[in-house]
Amino acid sequence: MKEKIKLFFRKLRKNIIEYIATNRLFLTFVIISMLGLMLVRNFTIGNMWSFEAFISDLALVVIIGSLGYLVKPKNQYRYFLIILIIFTLMEVINSVYYTFYTSFASFGELGTAGQTETVMSSVFERIKLTDLIYILFPFVFYFIHKKLLRTAYYNFMSVVEKGKKMFMVTLLVGCLFLAYTFVTATGTDYSRLAKQWNRVYVVERFGLVLYQVNDLIQTLTPKFSSLFGYDEAAQSFIEYFTNDDTYLYDGENKYTGILEGYNVVFVHMEGMQTYLMDLVFNGVEATPNLNRLAEEGMFFSNFYPQVSIGTSSDTEFTLTTSLMPAASGAVFTSYYDREYITIPKLLKEKGYYTFSMHGNYASMWNRATVHPLLGYDDMYFEESYTYNEDAEDPNNLEYINLGISDKKFFEQVVPIMEQIEAEHTNYMGTVITLSNHSPFKFLDKYGEYDMSTTYEECDEVTGVCTEVTTNYLYGTDAGNYIMSSHYADAALGEFFEYINQSDAFENTVFVLYGDHDAKLSRNALNYLYNYDYRTGELKSEDDPTYIPYDEYDHELNKNTPLIIWTKNSELRSKLHGEVDYVMGMYDVMPTIGNMLGIENEFAMGHDIFNIKDDNYVVFPNGNFLTNLIYYNNSESQYKVIREGAELTTDYITNLVEKTDKILEVSNSIIVHDLIKNEGDTVREIKESGE
Numbered sequence: 033m034k035e036k037i038k039l040f041f042r043k044l045r046k047n048i049i050e051y052i053a054t055n056r057l058f059l060t061f062v063i064i065s066m067l068g069l070m071l072v073r074n075f076t077i078g079n080m081w082s083f084e085a086f087i088s089d090l091a092l093v094v095i096i097g098s099l100g101y102l103v104k105p106k107n108q109y110r111y112f113l114i115i116l117i118i119f120t121l122m123e124v125i126n127s128v129y130y131t132f133y134t135s136f137a138s139f140g141e142l143g144t145a146g147q148t149e150t151v152m153s154s155v156f157e158r159i160k161l162t163d164l165i166y167i168l169f170p171f172v173f174y175f176i177h178k179k180l181l182r183t184a185y186y187n188f189m190s191v192v193e194k195g196k197k198m199f200m201v202t203l204l205v206g207c208l209f210l211a212y213t214f215v216t217a218t219g220t221d222y223s224r225l226a227k228q229w230n231r232v233y234v235v236e237r238f239g240l241v242l243y244q245v246n247d248l249i250q251t252l253t254p255k256f257s258s259l260f261g262y263d264e265a266a267q268s269f270i271e272y273f274t275n276d277d278t279y280l281y282d283g284e285n286k287y288t289g290i291l292e293g294y295n296v297v298f299v300h301m302e303g304m305q306t307y308l309m310d311l312v313f314n315g316v317e318a319t320p321n322l323n324r325l326a327e328e329g330m331f332f333s334n335f336y337p338q339v340s341i342g343t344s345s346d347t348e349f350t351l352t353t354s355l356m357p358a359a360s361g362a363v364f365t366s367y368y369d370r371e372y373i374t375i376p377k378l379l380k381e382k383g384y385y386t387f388s389m390h391g392n393y394a395s396m397w398n399r400a401t402v403h404p405l406l407g408y409d410d411m412y413f414e415e416s417y418t419y420n421e422d423a424e425d426p427n428n429l430e431y432i433n434l435g436i437s438d439k440k441f442f443e444q445v446v447p448i449m450e451q452i453e454a455e456h457t458n459y460m461g462t463v464i465t466l467s468n469h470s471p472f473k474f475l476d477k478y479g480e481y482d483m484s485t486t487y488e489e490c491d492e493v494t495g496v497c498t499e500v501t502t503n504y505l506y507g508t509d510a511g512n513y514i515m516s517s518h519y520a521d522a523a524l525g526e527f528f529e530y531i532n533q534s535d536a537f538e539n540t541v542f543v544l545y546g547d548h549d550a551k552l553s554r555n556a557l558n559y560l561y562n563y564d565y566r567t568g569e570l571k572s573e574d575d576p577t578y579i580p581y582d583e584y585d586h587e588l589n590k591n592t593p594l595i596i597w598t599k600n601s602e603l604r605s606k607l608h609g610e611v612d613y614v615m616g617m618y619d620v621m622p623t624i625g626n627m628l629g630i631e632n633e634f635a636m637g638h639d640i641f642n643i644k645d646d647n648y649v650v651f652p653n654g655n656f657l658t659n660l661i662y663y664n665n666s667e668s669q670y671k672v673i674r675e676g677a678e679l680t681t682d683y684i685t686n687l688v689e690k691t692d693k694i695l696e697v698s699n700s701i702i703v704h705d706l707i708k709n710e711g712d713t714v715r716e717i718k719e720s721g722e
């Protein structure tokens with residue numbers, strides 16, 4: 033018996049050695065590929081050893097590698113090298129993308145690259161050495177190939193290798209690994225893979241290669257939307273908008289029609305977050321002008337953007353249409369040619385002149401094409417303004433970051449708006465700021481803002497105390513962002529000073545909103561909240577001054593200001609005070625629309641003054657927020673944000689179902705152009721009372 037066991041292991045050892053000796057190139061390809069994929073997970077989500085992701089990546093690497101056996105041994109190197117270069121590009125792009133967006137790249141972005149040329153510097157600014165380490169792998173493979181050439185490996189393999197047999201065996205092994213991946217996946221895993229809303233979860237569960245393959249399928253899906261899934265999507269759309277529950281919170285309230293006949297200007301504040309309004313350094317507020325406008329107007333303090341890969345363009349789309357961003361790609365570049373009900377279009381029907389203003393190029397995010405389709409009559413973009421890129425006056429810089437400085441921009445915007453008011457009875461416009469865009473590194477252009485902290489340091493022996501001043505935030509991600517925002521706030525203050533001094537705008541309401549968060553990491557903001565300048569380290573959780581800041585706190589901290597302001601004193605008395613209901617970007621159109629006397633019958637959001645505390649904010653990754661909880665879709669967990677709240681299982685289950693339905697219906701509207709194709713069907717059913 034012992035001899036048989038020994039014989040078995042001798043044969044096994046011999047077979048393993050023989051396999052390694054005759055498959056050195058293939059094994060090298062697999063090892064190098066897997067190392068790169070594991071390092072991506074390590075440097076992004078910090079989960080290098082995820083077993084599920086490892087098996088999934090290994091399965092696809094083996095399956096793709098198996099095709100190399102169909103090539104003659106002397107040409108296999110070229111095949112494997114091409115695949116490794118593709119993997120390297122995928123790894124570098126995803127590593128850099130994750131640094132910037134805390135997510136993974138999509139093929140949908142390839143279509144938007146031409147629209148984002150002016151923000152690429154933001155991405156390159158954050159590239160780290162670890163983002164480029166993957167470039168070494170094809171060179172390592174090349175040197176191993178050269179060594180194999182010197183050993184006559186390829187000549188030997190040309191004689192002994194049975195290509196088709198090795199292909200079939202290797203393919204089978206890869207398929208078995210892949211089968212394990214899908215057999216062990218849960219229904220929730222399949223749902224998240226199909227919807228692709230939470231890319232981090234998909235990569236962590238299914239690996240980077242399967243994520244990228246799935247993303248390619250998702251990206252190509254819109255191209256065939258007229259052929260696949262239309263009937264089901266149309267039926268779901270019709271059922272949703274003919275269901276009485278959809279309109280449960282519709283109706284009039286005390287603000288109905290309050291803005292009819294008034295002009296409205298939306299001020300799109302780049303990267304401005306609400307927590308800035310609470311920051312004070314040396315007696316000076318970080319955003320004194322924003323704080324003043326909030327006190328004078330109506331301030332929505334729990335307002336959240338709902339952006340995906342389209343960032344600022346997603347905000348523009350969601351605000352004007354009350355639809356969610358697309359599940360894959362950006363609406364402004366992939367789905368702009370659909371029919372949408374928008375604020376500019378509805379106001380044009382009431383005789384309004386509509387316009388948009390921005391200091392960047394009209395090509396950015398395809399706005400030159402999209403804005404007219406959204407209903408804007410005219411666009412005042414980069415070519416409409418004059419500025420000197422080389423102006424050196426530190427108090428009046430004309431160029432910051434991506435283009436014209438906000439101060440120079442607002443200085444020229446006001447005369448244009450005055451001319452618009454002189455020529456039109458009513459108008460609606462969107463003014464998009466620019467300077468507070470990442471990267472927040474232009475410290476010499478933001479002006480002075482003292483963020484230093486002074487404290488007493490006492491000698492334990494002598495007892496003598498001295499004052500010590502530290503500016504620990506200066507040069508950090510959080511500090512640079514605060515400096516940039518302080519400048520943007522100062523420019524905003526000058527803009528509204530122009531408005532107050534002007535003889536115009538007495539009949540105009542301004543709606544200010546932050547478009548999205550600044551994309552700072554949790555660690556960067558933890559440095560703001562919990563850095564101990566006395567020790568030079570982060571405080572421990574045992575420190576009585578430690579401020580808890582977990583992943584849920586970080587998500588909750590992504591809210592941005594929403595303010596309705598007017599210099600009309602009579603109207604200001606009616607639109608005043610803080611509104612603390614939880615509110616999303618998709619609620620802006622129904623809320624402001626009710627005030628303006630317009631209605632979007634296919635809105636996904638609600639008038640906040642009707643739904644009030646029953647509101648819930650859905651995010652593109654499947655997370656949602658209510659006045660009671662923040663729910664994390666990828667972990668199926670939540671954090672209670674109202675002390676003493678009593679929750680039932682039905683409460684969570686119901687909101688998860690509603691979230692899925694909103695994302696499904698909204699995306700179907702976009703992909704299948706359902707407002708155009710099925711809108712009349714919904715109207716007929718509602719009119720007939722069926």
